[in-house]
Amino acid sequence: MGSFVSKAMNENFEKMQAAQETMLQRQIQMQNYMRERQMAMQLARAREMFYWLSSFYGICSVGMLAGFMKTKKPAAIAPFIPLTFLVAYQYDLCFGSKMYRIREEAEKILENEKTSLYLPGDGLPTVKTLDNLRSIDYRSSNK
Structure with a gap:
């Protein structure tokens, strides 16, 4: 039995x-x-931002070039350089290989710099800690 x-x-x-x-x-x-x-969603958001930035860049470039042609002062095209970097960065993020490079860097960090990822304080929360926090939040939301 x-x-x-x-x-x-x-x-x-x-x-x-x-x-x-x-x-x-x-x-x-x-x-x-x-x-x-x-x-x-993040990639779609970045691409949407790229479309807006590239439109702004195009309009500003035409305006800067027109201002330079009219005044012959290099200050009129000075914003062209930082705007170019901004649009190029966003393009690389959205359509280039930046996401792959970010992933590779994240893998290197996980392998070689594990201590950089430790949580502050006592580390991972315990069930008791979560229950205490939950009871505090519950009491404050009933006021």
């Missing part, structure tokens, strides 16, 4: 473990999916 009960408990434990593993895999997939969506 005892072996039958222990065998059933073992099977239940294995089923629970398999269910937890499946749940963890789903959570990992969901987090990765949400991360990809956030990155896509």
Whole structure:
């Protein structure tokens, strides 16, 4: 009788473990999916900003060149240089290889500079800390 009960408990434990593993895999997939969506939104936002910046750059360039032709003073085209860098940076971010270079740099940081990523204070929060914070927030929102 005892072996039958222990065998059933073992099977239940294995089923629970398999269910937890499946749940963890789903959570990992969901987090990765949400991360990809956030990155896509950031890239779309950067591209939208590029369109506005490049339009501004084009209009200003025409105005600066017209001012230079009229006055023959180099000060009229002085903003051309920083604006060029700004638009080139945004283009590289949106359509160039900047995202790949950022990812490579992030991988180097994860491998070689792990201490730069430590959380301030006591590190990772505990369940007790989170419960305390949750109870504080709950009390303050009911006032």
